[in-house]
Amino acid sequence: MTFGTTVSRDAVTDGEFHAFFERRHAELSRLAYLLTGEPDAADDIAADALLEVWRHWDRVSAADSPSAYARGVVANLCRNRIRKLGRERLGQRGWGTLWRDRAHSTDADVPAVVDVRSALRLVPYRRRACLVLRYAFDLSEQETARTLGISVGTVKSQTARGAAQLAELLRAQPENGGES
Template identity: 65%
Template sequence: MGPRTAQDPAAEFHEFFELHYAELARLAHLLTGEADAADDLAADALLALWHRWDRVRAADHPAAYARGVVANLARSRIRSAVRERRRIALFWSQRGEHTDEPDVPAVVDVQGALRRLPFRKRACVVLRHAFDLSERDTALTLGISVGTVKSQTSRAMAQLEQMLGSRAASHLVGGREQWTS
């Protein structure tokens, strides 16, 4: 960043942002393997730095500090993704235990289609249809409004219908016992 001056902290942070944002996003991409998450992680890291800017700007190596924040955020994201994959695997393995002859291609198709949904839509569909939660309980679980649950579930089901066909999607809604048995 160069020698420290008595520059306005906001202007100094803006300069730091301009110099390091692309590098931090690239680091996040390389750490997580997720191009679409890289910008979010870099932005989250820079927001955290802004909240501690007095401490960061006094550090010997502010850019190294910023890279450390990105690494920690990436690690948290990876751990969350691993936990989510384990929960999904457990859910599907339990589902399979109760099926006489599982339609493996259909299960794989549904899993793949669910993974392609954005998290909130996926969560709404799974909570509403796999766990048979009410709209209210789903809203409480996710910390969103009932209206958002309704709209996200509806949109998600429309996307699943496009990906899987209307028969398979309606089978998901109508066949809750397959999700939970």
């Protein structure tokens, strides 16, 4: 009776979530990488976010944009990780320990991409999140605001300030030892 209904409903729910997982995992992992700059942590953050989505799947799947909810969870997990790492490393070895060794990357990055990624890590989190969601993920201002839980006006100002700061960092990079 009810047992058969529960099993059937669970199978449908499992199938819906599995399809969502397959469509969104790579995107969420890429978002985590761009927000943290840590390729090793990106898949873990995406997996943690998808676990949270699964826990609330009934509510998430009924929402207007389950993808926006999942991106928001990733953004929050990234922000928490960055804060935690900052607290752990404060006073130990300075900012240099926050950088990952690029030798671990399997990407064939051109120097310009490496420069942008390095500079992006110096942009404060909220500005970085707005830049990444707006330009790397091509989200609208409204979608970005919904993902980050902030107003559209804040998205506009943080994106503009972040773009200006990123441009300044990129202009200053060669002077700071980028090329000999």
